[in-house]
């Protein structure tokens with residue numbers, strides 16, 4: 001249960017919206033990296049674990065006053081540090097609403113709207129990528145989980161083809177799989193191989209061309225034609 005009710009709820013959410021709106025509006029003017037004063041201001045967060053509920057408006061104000069200035073302005077258009085997209089206002093707004101929904105989307109009965117949106121987006125993606133009707137999809141948190149999920153599906157499928165149920169019987173004693181990755185495979189893919197028991201160092205690296213693509217003529221001879 002929210003400790004707030006009625007007008008207090010509206011006031012707190014309006015305060016958050018105002019602070020977030022001002023933060024986004026300032027992005028083009030402020031330095032991308034936080035300055036020394038902003039970093040020193042993070043000391044305001046050093047406090048003992050509270051034993052009682054605090055004032056929600058004061059907590060929000062502290063987050064904004066000490067936190068906003070100490071962010072990296074990756075949500076704006078002047079950040080080129082890593083491969084990180086800026087935030088679209090419509091996505092921020094939709095995210096707020098989705099946060100208010102607080103849905104557990106594990107089952108359609110637990111969130112009909114989440115299930116329907118998932119179906120719609122899956123259809124869109126299948127169309128965009130030219131995938132067949134009946135294509136299943138799963139939304140994940142980012143590149144790490146995307147690589148892990150895809151490699152887990154590939155591992156399970158290949159082992160099933162070899163007559164091994166890895167979900168039931170695990171990897172000990174399983175038929176050996178050969179994993180082939182490109183010279184410039186992303187670090188998240190390598191970490192996923194470790195997590196899935198396929199081994200970070202067992203994967204066979206294939207040289208890449210000047211676009212970073214695996215060179216088909218360099219694929220190991222003993223695995224070509226076995227896909």
Ligand SMILES: Cc1ncc(COP(=O)(O)O)c(C=O)c1O
Nearest residue numbers: 083141142143144145146187188
């Ligand atoms: C080193 C590193 N780790 C992780 C990620 C991906 O993070 P996430 O799984 O949150 O998308 C990236 C993205 O390119 C990265 O470069």
